[in-house]
Amino acid sequence: QVQLVQSGAEMKKPGASVKISCKTSGYNFISHYIHWVRQAPGQGLEWMGMITFVGETPGHAQKFQDRFTMTTDTSTGTVYMQLRGLRYDDTAVYYCARGPSFDFWGQGTLVTVSA
């Protein structure tokens, strides 16, 4: 069955970076791109970006352009996202989701930014 399994919760200090993984299984990962979506505590969903496994130019929200990077490992079907220069308002649950229809989601990774 299709699964997206994310890495565990992280606690970081302001200004640090965080890298989260999303391992796909149960489908041909080459044929689907992966989105990243985050949700701050008590807030709604916010799209961050998307990436394919076939080297196409990833797309990301303008808001994160300068400090957000996505990469892939085609040998394991794993997608990574890195967010740099963490701020307190980056505290959120970060999700990966399968494109194009966001039909399967990872379990979420809580990132807490605290001094």
Added chain:
Amino acid sequence: QSVLTQPPSVSGAPGQRVTISCVGSSSNIGAGYDVHWFQQLPGTAPKLLIYPSKKRPSGVPDRFSDSKSGTSASLAITGLQADDEADYYCQSYDNSLSAWVFGGGTKVTVL
């Protein structure tokens, strides 16, 4: 301020029909982009309710249906049940932002 506008809350008695609106613009829903609807139960990841093809993912009952007209879309839940209490989000693509955008979410309460 979300690009897609949803009512903060809707409520209904068990068995009733409720609808959730999602108002966009000519750069997203009005441009013909697909609208996705998600249900999110507390502490869990969002769950897709209906594919753009109108097919439902496995396990989603046909009590959930969607429609689209002009720059708006809506989700209808018929035969409301207690386990339908959740947050619901609409989503589409916006070509002026070159980004996927979500509505602010609607909390459904079963009275």
